[in-house]
Amino acid sequence: MGINILWDQQAPGGIELPVVRMIAMILGRDPGLVEYPFLIDGYDRNRDQHDAQKILDRLQDTLKRRYDIPGPLLLVTSKDLYVNGCDFVFGLARPACGVAVVSTARLENDYYGRTPDDTDLIDRAAKEGAHELGHLIGLDHCGNPECVMFRPRTLDELDRKRKMLCPACRETLASWEER
Numbered sequence: 001m002g003i004n005i006l007w008d009q010q011a012p013g014g015i016e017l018p019v020v021r022m023i024a025m026i027l028g029r030d031p032g033l034v035e036y037p038f039l040i041d042g043y044d045r046n047r048d049q050h051d052a053q054k055i056l057d058r059l060q061d062t063l064k065r066r067y068d069i070p071g072p073l074l075l076v077t078s079k080d081l082y083v084n085g086c087d088f089v090f091g092l093a094r095p096a097c098g099v100a101v102v103s104t105a106r107l108e109n110d111y112y113g114r115t116p117d118d119t120d121l122i123d124r125a126a127k128e129g130a131h132e133l134g135h136l137i138g139l140d141h142c143g144n145p146e147c148v149m150f151r152p153r154t155l156d157e158l159d160r161k162r163k164m165l166c167p168a169c170r171e172t173l174a175s176w177e178e179r
């Protein structure tokens, strides 16, 4: 069951391949890369953000149900995301349906008034992409602050994570694969 990564046309261009390669390295899977053919749903004018749940609804209803695309799907978008009760989220996964979304909005140095750097952006997008896909292939959050499955609340916590799964998460993944 192959993983597919959908790239929003407005998400930063030119970093797709390095991000996909790094995700492949982290998870030990080889994801496909497809351009996302729709506009991004769930815009909230008051917040100037997009509702991540509505984006997942669209992935689930249209791509999973109507087009019957098998395997985990991850959308990468430049839109800033929220869920009810949270100021923002870096990403969101719905494991029961095999769909997830990641936003690059708060992964760019510009957002924090720092000097733009594609390497930082690629690392962060790959870590967050691998994290959400990790949920879709059976992993929960991990307490190890260096593990990709650790849940970061800030950019610094995200940067502290390494581009890998910790041994415990790797073992969990392997046990899923044996089934």
Ligand SMILES: [Zn+2]
Binding pocket: 131, 132, 135, 141, 151
């Ligand atoms: Zn998570």
Ligand SMILES: [Zn+2]
Binding pocket: 142, 143, 144, 147, 148, 149, 150, 165, 166, 167, 168, 169, 170
């Ligand atoms: Zn872990």
